[in-house]
Amino acid sequence: MAGIMNFRILTDFIWTGGQPDEEQISKLQEQGVTTIVNIAPYDERYSIEDEPGLVKSLGMNYHHHPVDFSRPTLNDYAVVKNIVKQYPDERIFIHCAANYRVSVFLANFAVDELGWTVKRRDDFIGGVWDLNGFFVWSSFHNELARSIERDIS
Numbered sequence: 001m002a003g004i005m006n007f008r009i010l011t012d013f014i015w016t017g018g019q020p021d022e023e024q025i026s027k028l029q030e031q032g033v034t035t036i037v038n039i040a041p042y043d044e045r046y047s048i049e050d051e052p053g054l055v056k057s058l059g060m061n062y063h064h065h066p067v068d069f070s071r072p073t074l075n076d077y078a079v080v081k082n083i084v085k086q087y088p089d090e091r092i093f094i095h096c097a098a099n100y101r102v103s104v105f106l107a108n109f110a111v112d113e114l115g116w117t118v119k120r121r122d123d124f125i126g127g128v129w130d131l132n133g134f135f136v137w138s139s140f141h142n143e144l145a146r147s148i149e150r151d152i153s
Helices: 022-030 051-058 074-085 100-114 118-126 137-150
Strands: 014-017 033-038 061-064 089-095
Touching: 014 100, 022 033, 022 051, 033 074, 051 061, 074 089, 074 100, 074 118, 074 137, 089 100, 100 118, 100 137, 118 137
Parallel strands: 014 089, 033 061, 033 089
Antiparallel strands: none
16 A cells, blocks of 8 residues: 555455554555554654544554564464454454564464465565564564474474
């Protein structure tokens, strides 16, 4: 969707991106998005002051699970996964500040739940950002991937 940083479509029902502004949230609703999930902590530099109120005023569901960029956890992934699974046949938009956190979570979700290959997962993440420059996230991604592989086996 135009203007949303690192906007990506994972499936027909799962869209991702960076922080949308008020107008972009309205356009998402017009395009059939029924739920907004925000995993970024509130930050006045980029967050919408009352995102929950705006989303709810448009008749959409809103979930906020702030993920600390310096300390992502497997529990954070489990929470986001469970939120996504609540809406299997509805279009949802999941965002953080720049789609960095979300791309790692959802690309691994796609392996875990949608049958994506590891190459497709890595290409998806690589299309958004390079994990090599972020030790915390490359380590977390490896830990998450190993936990998913154990669950799939």
